[in-house]
Amino acid sequence: MPSSSPVQHSSAEHEMVVVANRLPVDSRTLPDGATEWVTSPGGLVTAMESVMRTVDSGAWVGWAGAPGEAPAPFEADGMSLYPVRLEQEDVERYYEGYSNATLWPLYHDVIVDPEFHRGWWDSYLAANRRFAEAAAPVAAPGGTIWVHDYQLQLVPRMIRDKRSDVRIGFFNHIPFPSVELFSQLPKRNSILRGLLGADLLGFQRESDTLNFVAAVRKLLGYHVDGTTISVPGIGAAPVREVQARTFPISIDSATVSELTEDSAIRARAEELRRDLGDPERIVLGVDRLDYTKGIRHRLKAWGELLDDGSIDPHDTVMIQVATPSRERVEAYRQLRDEVELTVGRINGEHAPLGRPAVSYQHHSFDRREMTALFMAADVVLVTALRDGMNLVAKEYVASRPDLQGVLVLSEFAGAADELRAAVLVNPHDIDELKAAILRALAMPAEEQEEAMRSLRHQVMENDVQAWAHDFLQQLEAMHTPAGDTAPAVLLTGDANSAPEEVEVALRDFTAMPRLLIASDFDGVLAPIVDDRDAVVPDGEALAALRELSDLPGVAVALVSGRSLADLDRHTTMPSSVVLVGSHGAEVGALPPWMQAEVLDKSALAMTPQKEEQLAEITRTLRRIARAHPGTEVETKPTAAVLHTRSAKGRGGLNATEAALEYAMTLPEVTVTPGKEVVEFAVVHTSKGAAIEALSRASAADAWLYLGDDVTDESVFAELGEHDLGLKVGGGDTAARLRIADTDAVREVLQRLLHLRADER
Structure with missing residues (x-):
């Protein structure tokens, strides 16, 4: 039972972060109302448990298993655990819906028809974003984040957008379907x-x-060399190389094998045989109750063997362990009903007095009980219709150091690629499956020993530690993509900084001799509105900026994604306030005391080629806008912008996706996704570069910047020791402080004015 305690560490410190749908522990309420955490069942937990023990600083991000508010981060067995919140609707739509009723059947060769619901996709997208937001800040600079399985396929890109400094791995535990x-x-x-x-x-x-x-080759059209994929960046971002490799997962085989030396487990294996009436042969199936596992086919074959007298139920008994799984999903409820009806019919027709023909166990077993079952079983049937790996096959082999027992293995399970000495079978062919069972039951001891020796060599030499080491070693060797390193995330979530902390920072800042005070416009000085032309800035905030610009040693600038003319029209600022539009591509008139020659305008020049390129981008964005009502295209001197704030229904998400896909075909264009906007600039600029240039031009000893958008992160990334960044609103940020909204911005600007006036 894992011990647990609150996480005492600060964020962004873990060398390796595992991200999976579930945490490796489940909560259990004790009689006194306290909560304890126990290791949860499942292949991934079993596989990763021993791996994480070898990491100096490891974290696991996942759902704690109950809908509603997530527990605070805590430690268990030396791991820092970071629970992700999922509401009941998320469980129904993201997990039971899109993950297990859409992706699972599709990835398993449509054994059951997948269901497609657009609302499920929305929940899948939102839940993946929540996992990414929880994982990104807890990795150390240059650390490793390892994302697992089909529920979280959007997470790698979401993390990369936040943390380009880390290595990111993804492992898919289930099959990946044909194109x-x-x-x-x-x-x-x-x-x-x-x-x-x-x-x-x-x-x-x-x-x-x-x-x-x-x-990837057919649907995205990316260049592929063997299994190396060249992934174009968005706009001018560099091409990245991504490797796709094969890593068959395994088990902690030494630990499983050692359990067989436990006298209590040996005694339990003998007791199990006695409880079943000491049959000559025990045949065992161990599965989650899932339609991919071939349980119905297996029972059909067993029933026919009993019907035609090939198996005597007095001599041979079958145990079917069917661990409960996803019973809120209709296909799984139907499967349970069918299996129980079939088992009842077989026992009704063939079971001798006092002994079942099929002993059906619809519950989970702990590892010790499972080892005893494997030791008692003469034959184990792993006859999945489609399976990524199937660790039951490897656990059975690891449980048989006596070199006895026969493994009947589906050729459609991933384990069949490695365990070639098993009796391989096509479980869809009932006659072939029946023949394989009879062959296994009749296999001589010396043939069993020869096959099991080969199987054990494979399983014992290639354990889960070797699997993880191989994956992580190849990930470590991967070349880190070129380009700018994303700034470290200093603040996450929505909680505002303490007022006293903001006050101290403002006092320290205003004490510097020469200051630059700069701000974004939309979402900072003016609330976000659907109609961009109807925006109304906070008059008191603008007044404070005007008064600040008149103080000695203070330069003031507004830096916006809006065009310069649009910004000027909505703010009507005096010439003492510098206006910067189009994310730095347009700079208004400078005060006479500012060193204009420091601002290098040469990079902003538009050439005929850039004019033509901008016109083509504008045409394409307008085609996207026409396909998604409510979206619109804004043109600027050096850029075109797709606005999705007023899009109808799902149009905003779909238009953004289409725009970003188009952006990957424009290697010389700077593409900046923001809040419900995507900007395509044919001249490379950023707010961060603009602030850096303004700071030099005004000879500022320190600068302060207020921003709310992802485009403002390029400014926060440039923060020096004495500079001050304030993030307005929620979200991950490289700013050191967070304030709530435009009202808080007004208060900050008025406080700056008061403090600076007092300084003078």
């Missing part, structure tokens, strides 16, 4: 681009790797 099946998936390209945010993508089988690469 013909994958092409049926709505939002298929979004899934591919989400996955390609990783540096290294791992799959269970070579066929899965090749399926993924084929989908």
Whole structure:
């Protein structure tokens, strides 16, 4: 049972961060009302548990298993655990819906028809963003983030957008379908681009790797060399190389094998045989109750063997362990009903007095009980119709150091690629499955020993530690993408900085001799509105800026994504306030005392080629806007901007996705996604570069900047020791302080005015 305590560490310190749908522990309420955490079942937890023990500073990000408010971060067994909040609607739509009723059946060869609901996609997108936002800030600079499985396929790109300094790996524990099946998936390209945010993508089988690469080549059109994919950046961002490789997952095989030496477990294995009436042969199936596992096919084959007398139920008994799984999903409820009816019919027709023909166990077993079952079983049936790996096969092999027992293994399970000495079978062919069972039951001891020796060599030499080491070693060797390193995230969430902390920072700032005070416009000096032309800035905030610009040693600037003319029209600022439009591409008149020669305008010149390129971009964005009512295109001297704030229904998300896909075809254009906008600039500029130039031109000893948007992060990334960045509103940021809204901005500016006036 893991011990737990609150996380005492600060954020952004862990060398390795695992991101998975579930935390590796489940909560349990004690009789006194206290909560304890116990290790949860599941292949991923079993696989990663021993790996995380070897990491000096490891963290795990995942859902704690109950809807509603997430517990505070805590430690358990030396790991820092960061719970992610999922509401009941998220569980129903993101997890049970899109993950398990859309992706799971599609990725498993449509054994059950997948369901496609656009609302489920919205929840999947939102939940993935929540996982990414929880994971990004807890990784150390240059650390590793390892994302797991099909529920979180958008997370790699979301993390990369926030933390380009970290290495990102993704491992897919289930099959990846052929391009013909994958092409049926709505939002298929979004899934591919989400996955390609990783540096290294791992799959269970070579066929899965090749399926993924084929989908990227056909659906995205990216250049592929073997399994190396060239991923274009957005606009002028550099091309990245992403590797897709095969890493068959395994188990902690030494620990499983050691359990067989435990006298209590040995005694339990013997007791299990006695409880079943000491049959000559025990046949065992161990599965989650899932339609991919082939339980119905297996029971059909077993029933027919009993019907035709090939198996005597007095001599041979079958145990079917079916661990409960996703029972809120209709397909799983139907499966349970069918399995229980079939088991009842078989026992009703064939069970001897006092002994079942099929002992059906619809509950989970702990590791010790499971080892005893494996030791008692003469034959284990792993006959999945489609499976990424299937660790039950490897656990059975690891549980048989006596070199006895027979593994019947589906050729459609990933384990079949490695465990070639098993009795391989096509579980869709009931006659072949029946023959394989009879062959396994009749296999001589010496043949069992020969096969099991080969199987154990494979499983014991290639354990989960080797799997993880191989993946992480190849991820470590991956070349870190060129380009600017994303600034460290200093603040996450929505909580505002303490007022006394803001007050101290403002006092320290205003004490500097020469200051630059700069601000974004929309969302900072003026509330965001749907109609951009109807914006109304806060008059008192603008008045404070005007008065600040008249004080000695103070330079004031407004830096906006709006065009210079638009910014001037809405603010009517005096010439003492510098206006910077189009994210720095347009600079208004400078006060006479400012060193104009410091501002290098040569890079802003428009050439005929750039004019032509801008016209083509504008035409394309207008085509996108026409396809998504409510979106509109704004033109600037050096840029075109797609605005989605007024889009109807899902149009904003879809238009943004189309614009970003188009951006990948424009290697010489600076593309800046913002709050419900995407800007395409044919001249490379940024707010950060503009503030840096203004700071030099005004000879400022320190500067302060107020911003609310992702485009303002380029400013916060430039913060020096004495500079001050204030993020307005929620979201991850490199700013050191956060304030609430435009009202708080007004108060900050008025306080600056008061403090600076007192200084003089």
